[in-house]
Amino acid sequence: MVNILYRSESEILNGIDINTINFENLIKLASSHLMLPALYFNINKKNCSYLFPHDFIAYIRNIFAINKSRNEILLSEAKELSELLFENNIKHIFLKGTALLLSNVFEDIGERMIGDIDFIIQHKDEEKVEKVLKYNNNCTPQKLSLLRFFKPTHLQRKVPENKTIAIEAHLELLEPRHRWIFNSKVLRNNFNEELKTIKTPSTSFLFDHCIYALQVRDKGFFIPYHGHRSIYDIYKLDCKNSLTINNIKKDIFKKHFFATIAKFKIFDVQITSSFWGLYYDTFLRFLTISFKIITTIDSKVTIIIQLFFNNELRKRALNKIIYHYSNKTFLNYLYRWLII
Numbered sequence: 329m330v331n332i333l334y335r336s337e338s339e340i341l342n343g344i345d346i347n348t349i350n351f352e353n354l355i356k357l358a359s360s361h362l363m364l365p366a367l368y369f370n371i372n373k374k375n376c377s378y379l380f381p382h383d384f385i386a387y388i389r390n391i392f393a394i395n396k397s398r399n400e401i402l403l404s405e406a407k408e409l410s411e412l413l414f415e416n417n418i419k420h421i422f423l424k425g426t427a428l429l430l431s432n433v434f435e436d437i438g439e440r441m442i443g444d445i446d447f448i449i450q451h452k453d454e455e456k457v458e459k460v461l462k463y464n465n466n467c468t469p470q471k472l473s474l475l476r477f478f479k480p481t482h483l484q485r486k487v488p489e490n491k492t493i494a495i496e497a498h499l500e501l502l503e504p505r506h507r508w509i510f511n512s513k514v515l516r517n518n519f520n521e522e523l524k525t526i527k528t529p530s531t532s533f534l535f536d537h538c539i540y541a542l543q544v545r546d547k548g549f550f551i552p553y554h555g556h557r558s559i560y561d562i563y564k565l566d567c568k569n570s571l572t573i574n575n576i577k578k579d580i581f582k583k584h585f586f587a588t589i590a591k592f593k594i595f596d597v598q599i600t601s602s603f604w605g606l607y608y609d610t611f612l613r614f615l616t617i618s619f620k621i622i623t624t625i626d627s628k629v630t631i632i633i634q635l636f637f638n639n640e641l642r643k644r645a646l647n648k649i650i651y652h653y654s655n656k657t658f659l660n661y662l663y664r665w666l667i668i
Contacts, residue, residue, distance in 0.1 A: 329358055332367055333560060334594045337374040351384045358388075361556035362441040368392040369439045396438025402493045403429060403437065406445050407526065409495060413449075414525045416460045421518055422447045423498060423537065425561075427528040433564050441557070444485065444494035448512060450519055451499050454483065461486065461495075501537065502545055509581065510540040535567040543581040554588050563594060 331340045358364045368388040371377050377385050406426055413420045422430055425442035434440055449457055482498040500512050514536075518529060529537070542558040543549040586597045 329354065329361075329363065329367065329556070330592050330594070332370050332374075333363070333556070334563060334592070337376050340374065340376055341379065346379060351381060355384070355387065363556050363560065364388050365392040365395040365441055366439045366560055369436055373435070392438050395441055396436070398492070399429060399437045399440070399442065402426065402442060402445060405488075405491050405493050406430065409445060409447075410525045410527075412460065413457070414523060416456065417523065418449060418453045418457060418460065419519050419523050419527075420447045420449050420497075421515060421527050421529055423501075423529070424541070427534060428561060428564075430526060431528045431531075431534070433534075433561070439564075440561075444496050446482075446496050446498060448498040448501070448515065454497075454499060457497055458483065461488065502540065506540075506544045509544060510536065531565055531567060535562060535565050538562050538565070539582050539585050543585055548588070549581055549584055554585075559589055559592075559594065 331342060331344070335342070355364065358367050365388075368385075369392060371380065371385070371388075406422065410420065410422075421427075423446040425440055426445050426447070428434065428440060429437055429442070481500050481503055482496050485494050485496045487494045500507060501510055501514075514533060515529065518527065521527075528534075538558050538561045542555055546553065546555065546558075548554060586595060589595075590597075
């Protein structure tokens with residue numbers, strides 16, 4: 329798969345006996361990384377379909393065609409959405425896969441599989457966006473909580489009426505506990521610019537967002553994981569200025585990303601052994617355990633806080649206590665505490 333995606337035609341079978349390839353497993357692997365359309369595109373582009381079985385090529389060609397058709401709809405609906413927000417004076421910037429397509433990063437829009445239309449708005453426009461989407465698309469608005477210590481990463485995911493692709497309006501780029509790494513402040517200048525119907529971030533931002541989304545949000549930094557869709561995005565972005573050794577050494581997340589995928593020899597980036605390299609496994613296990621503990625504590629504390637302010641949650645808690653544990657001293661005390 330790596331050879332097909334990142335090597336020239338003459339190198340596709342380097343060190344590989346085509347007769348030993350299990351094409352069913354190759355399809356499963358590429359599918360798990362959401363790379364089947366890109367697989368077909370590169371085989372077709374490099375004129376090497378003759379190397380592979382006809383049924384294999386026919387299958388991935390069909391996947392590519394379906395994906396390309398869907399992306400054509402996605403681009404059309406993204407432009408309609410942008411015009412709607414523009415008419416209502418709501419500044420917005422497209423993110424992730426939608427931004428990559430709109431920025432013409434790919435040679436063919438069928439290469440990239442995309443789940444929904446992601447875009448980011450300013451926090452002050454949150455209620456306005458909810459009203460606009462409800463009025464124009466008959467979407468059920470998300471209830472805005474009075475108890476919100478941190479901005480949510482994004483609003484409720486919606487599929488507008490008479491549309492195909494879900495939309496996701498972001499208020500932030502990462503979850504609250506990770507915003508010290510990467511947050512919406514990096515887009516401040518973009519939001520200060522004149523309102524446009526179609527706006528995408530800079531190439532350097534798209535590069536950073538790919539890295540941090542994979543390393544932090546998808547936990548690639550905490551578990552042995554790499555996603556070829558993100559790797560392929562970065563490969564297609566061709567961020568030569570962002571791939572300098574000095575730039576990578578200053579950022580542990582970028583360094584870890586390139587160290588993890590060094591075995592594929594996709595990028596000309598050499599990560600040398602260091603103290604970090606020697607004690608990598610031990611440190612990684614420590615980070616993983618710490619991350620799980622913090623996440624658990626964070627969720628429990630959030631529930632306890634909401635018991636004071638969320639009537640519906642408190643009512644459910646009270647009903648459960650009354651029904652199951654009304655004869656227990658501690659839970660009787662808890663019941664009296666909650667009803668105050």
